[in-house]
Amino acid sequence: MRRLAIAAALTVLSLDGAGAVEAGADAAAIERGRIIAVAVCGDCHAVMPGAVSPLPIAPPLYFLAEDYPLEAIEEALGEGMVTGHEGMPEILLDPIQIDEFLAFLASVQIRRPPP
Ligand code: HEC
Numbered sequence: 393m394r395r396l397a398i399a400a401a402l403t404v405l406s407l408d409g410a411g412a413v414e415a416g417a418d419a420a421a422i423e424r425g426r427i428i429a430v431a432v433c434g435d436c437h438a439v440m441p442g443a444v445s446p447l448p449i450a451p452p453l454y455f456l457a458e459d460y461p462l463e464a465i466e467e468a469l470g471e472g473m474v475t476g477h478e479g480m481p482e483i484l485l486d487p488i489q490i491d492e493f494l495a496f497l498a499s500v501q502i503r504r505p506p507p
Contacts, residue, residue: 424489425496429453432483441502457501466494 429439438445438452445452456465469483469490485493 421492422496422499425492425494425499428485428489428493429496432485439500441500453497454500454502455504456497458504462494462497462501465497466490469493 426439433439433453434446436445436447436450438450438454441454443452451459456462469485470487
């Protein structure tokens with residue numbers, strides 16, 4: 393059973409500036425979010441649906457919502473995402489980048505195929 397090892401995930405329950413996930417974010421914001429995802433996560437995690445993670449133990453970002461509420465990631469990113477596992481750097485984004493990143497993330501979520 394995997395546990396969410398994001399230290400900040402359970403603390404602050406609301407961040408101001410949030411909302412891109414619920415509201416239909418526009419295509420330009422999603423595109424900026426994609427660029428952020430490739431730049432800060434893409435060395436290790438698969439970003440686009442169907443891609444394979446460069447670092448095999450890093451879960452593809454398009455499956456994250458199956459395991460974690462995206463809000464937990466939003467909170468963690470706002471506080472500097474720190475995870476308990478090796479190889480994952482601390483990541484700090486500003487609130488606008490977080491909105492864009494999450495708008496992108498929400499736009500690519502798919503379900504794992506049944507086993
Ligand atoms: C340098 C490599 C690296 C980068 C960059 C990276 N990650 Fe990770 N991440 C990992 C690895 C490795 C794991 C899996 C570790 C494990 O399962 O033990 C992981 C796991 C995760 C998990 C699951 C946490 C868990 O405990 O199961 C989330 C969520 C996550 N990463 C989000 C992100 C996001 C979002 C970004 C970009 C903002 C990012 N990561 C950037 C390496 C990275």
